[in-house]
Amino acid sequence: MEDKTSIRKRMKAILSxxxxxxxxxxxxxxxxxxxxQDEWKQSATIGITISRVPEVDTYPIIRKAWESGKxxxxxxxxxxxxxxxxxxxxxxxxxxxxYFGLLEPIIEKTTEIEPKEIDLLIVPGLAxxxxxxxxxxxxxxxxxFLMDFTGKTISLAxxxxxxxxxxxxxxxxxxxxxxxxxxxxxxxx
Numbered sequence: 001m002e003d004k005t006s007i008r009k010r011m012k013a014i015l016s017x018x019x020x021x022x023x024x025x026x027x028x029x030x031x032x033x034x035x036x037q038d039e040w041k042q043s044a045t046i047g048i049t050i051s052r053v054p055e056v057d058t059y060p061i062i063r064k065a066w067e068s069g070k071x072x073x074x075x076x077x078x079x080x081x082x083x084x085x086x087x088x089x090x091x092x093x094x095x096x097x098x099y100f101g102l103l104e105p106i107i108e109k110t111t112e113i114e115p116k117e118i119d120l121l122i123v124p125g126l127a128x129x130x131x132x133x134x135x136x137x138x139x140x141x142x143x144x145f146l147m148d149f150t151g152k153t154i155s156l157a158x159x160x161x162x163x164x165x166x167x168x169x170x171x172x173x174x175x176x177x178x179x180x181x182x183x184x185x186x187x188x189x
Contacts, residue, residue: 001165001166001167002166003167004135004138004166004167007126007127007135007163007166008126008127008135008137008138011126011127011135011160011161011163012054012126014160015054015158015160015161016054018054018158018160023053023054023057024057026056026158026159026181027056027057027060028057028060029181030056030156030157030158030179030180030181031056031057031060031061031064031156033179033184034061034122034154034156034179035064037154037177037179037184039119039120039152039154039177040120040154042119043070043119043120043152044070044071044119045070045071045072045073045113045117045118045119045120046065046070046071046072046073046118046119046120046121046122047073047074047075047086047118047120047121047122047151048061048062048065048072048073048074048121048122049074049075049122049124050062050074050095050102050103050104051124052101052102052103054158055124056156056157056158058122058156059092061122062089062092066090071088072088072089072090073086073087073088073089073113073117073118074086074087074089074095074104074105075104075141076104076105076107076112077098077102077104077139077141079099082139082140082141082144083141083144083145084141084142084144084145085112086112086113086115086118087105087107087110087111087112087113088105088110088111088113089105089110093109094106094109094110115145115148115149115151116150116151118149118151119151119152120151120152120153120154121146121149121151121152121153121154122154122155122156123142123146123153123154123155123175124136124137124142124155125137125142125155125157125161126161127161127162127163127166128155128157128161128162128163128175128178129162129163129164129165129166130162130178130185130187131174131187132155132174132175132176132177132178132185132187132188133166133168133172133174134155134172134174134175135166140171143169143171143172143173144171146173147171147173152176152177153175153176153177154175154176154177154178154179155175155177155178155179156178156179157178157179157180158180158181159180159181159182161180162178162180162185174187175187176188
C-alpha cells in the first residue's frame with residue numbers, strides 16, 4: 001500500500017493539473033450540494049477553513065453562510081502545542097497570512113469560541129476514502145481536534161481526491177459525510 005507521504009505528493013500533483021475553470025466549476029457544484037444538506041440548513045455556527053488552491057474553494061461558502069445569518073468560525077493553529085482553536089470571522093479583513101501562506105484569524109480582531117458551539121465542521125483533507133477517512137496535510141491538527149468534537153462533520157472533495165485506501169491510524173476519525181462533484185457519500189449508511 002502506498003504510504004501517506006507519497007499519496008500527499010501524488011494528490012497535490014493531480015489537483016494542480018485542474019484548470020482554473022474546472023476548479024471553479026467543481027467548487028461551485030460542491031458548494032451548491034452543501035447548501036442542500038440538512039446539516040448546513042440546521043447549523044447556526046459553521047467551522048470552516050480558509051481554502052487555498054487546490055482545496056475546494058471555501059470563500060463563496062463563507063459568504064453564503066454570512067448571507068444566511070450563520071456564524072462563521074475559522075481555525076487558528078498553535079504550532080507549539082499542535083492544536084486548533086476556532087475564532088469568529090465576520091469579514092475577510094480579519095485574516096492574516098501565517099506560515100506556508102495559510103490565512104488565519106487575527107487574534108485582536110476575532111473572538112475564540114468553544115468547540116461545542118460549532119454545529120457543523122467542514123473538515124479539510126487531501127485525500128478521502130468512501131469510509132469517511134481523510135488524509136490531511138500532515139500536521140495532525142484536525143485529528144486531535146476531532147477526538148473530542150461532538151458536532152456534525154462534512155468534507156468537501158473533488159472526485160480526484162477519492163481513493164480506495166490509505167494507511168489508517170488508530171487516531172484517525174472518519175467524517176460523517178463527503179460531498180464530491182457527483183455524489184454525497186454517507187460512510188456510516
